[in-house]
Amino acid sequence: MDSTFTLLDLGWQAYFQQQLSLEDLESNRIARVCSKNGNQYEIVSEFGFSTLDGHSAIPMMTVGDWVVTDMEHQFIRRLEPSSVFENIASNIDTVFLMCALNEDFNLALIKRYLEITHEAQADAVVILTKADVCDDISEKRAQVEKLDPLLIVETVNALDADSLRCLSPLLKKGKTIALLGAIGSGKSALINTLMKTTGDGKQQINIGESGVLKIMPSGAILLDTEDMRELQLAQLESNLASSFADILALEKECRFSDCRHEGEPGCAIKAAVKAKRLDEQRVADFLLVHNNDNDDDSVTKSKPQEKFYRSAQSDARARKHSSVD
The missing domain is CATH 2.40.50.140 (Nucleic acid-binding proteins)
Structure with a gap:
């Protein structure tokens, strides 16, 4: 070394x-x-x-x-x-926000990643992967670009080095980058392709025994820690609890405890949309994250999810008391 x-x-x-x-x-x-x-x-x-x-x-x-x-x-x-990702990492220049262009495409999650990155004061670049298997790239890219007119959005095949040439201006020597993305978004594939030996023989260099900082062949520095990889779940739950506390509280009024709010009888959320007490697009954003979380286990919530729901309910109660005062 x-x-x-x-x-x-x-x-x-x-x-x-x-x-x-x-x-x-x-x-x-x-x-x-x-x-x-x-x-x-x-x-x-x-x-x-x-x-x-x-x-x-x-x-x-x-x-x-x-x-x-x-x-x-x-x-x-x-x-x-x-820049600061509290208690996790600091001085990251650019965060690659990863999202696949297949059935896992999730605009609501990209919005959350943007919030996390902007709060940390780092630059965000959205990398849409699996472009080789997507038939509606332009439509999905346009949806992301509408989030911020100045946002850089790239569509790539993470397994193809030529496809990643568009990232070269972002991988300059001395720049520190990190990746955020859900499982299946192509993070590992992107890293592996970028870390391959370049034509001039340069290879990645680990900085220290842990290897959480790596100098890439381009000279950029990859910051890749376990905490950074786990950041997405904790932060997304926190942001969801804050952004959708009223919807989460209303969810408790649904007739069925495992209601997915997709047309089931007695759905309190759908009723609120119909009565124009909730914005339909906001509910759609909530459902993109909510139902993705529940796909793995639609009946039994994990301990992090239980904590998340308790936090959301407490937030909703606090807002209610504040409005009364």
Whole structure:
């Protein structure tokens, strides 16, 4: 494993340079957190790898953070991050939001991914995969582009290197990227194709033993942690509970506990739409996520789902009391 990197190799940007003092430039060192294990952080600099043991003087940090240390690798301070996925990762420049163009295409999920990424202050690019098996690419792409006129949307076959050439401008040296997408969206296929040896013989380089930061053949840095892969479920549940709390509360009034709100008798949600108490498009967005979650088990909810529903009900009650006050 190559242990010699420049700061640019590791993702250094002008934004961080502006935070350095004269003393930092003359007497201190700059390093990036490349893995975290409990309260211990592995950091990497131009001088190689070292570890920081968490204590009261060290703030909670995540993979991707930049830190200033002294010559003995002792922590001095953390630099202000450019983007933050709380307690998961930081300083990600661009997030590829992955969605397949087959029957798994889900506009509501893409909206949620955009919300997550914008909240983190990172740039979002939507990658629509499995273009080789889709007959209505233009229609689906147009739906995504309507979400934001400035949003970059690419349609690709993640298994075909030529198809991924459109991503080259986004994979410049020193840029840190991450991926978000549901199972089956093509994340692994995309990573594997992008990581293949290029014509000039360059290969991926793991930064540290954990390999959660990888330098791609293009020079871009892939940040791929277990927490980042699991982020989608936790964040989507949180966003859904916040965005659709009133619909989730109304769902409890349906005649059948396993109602999918697709025309069953006694459906309180459909009745509210008919009475124009709920917006039809908003309910459609809710159902895209709701029924996808329940496809795996339409009767018994998992513990995360139970927690999600309890949170939604509490939110609905809080809104109701607030309106009364």
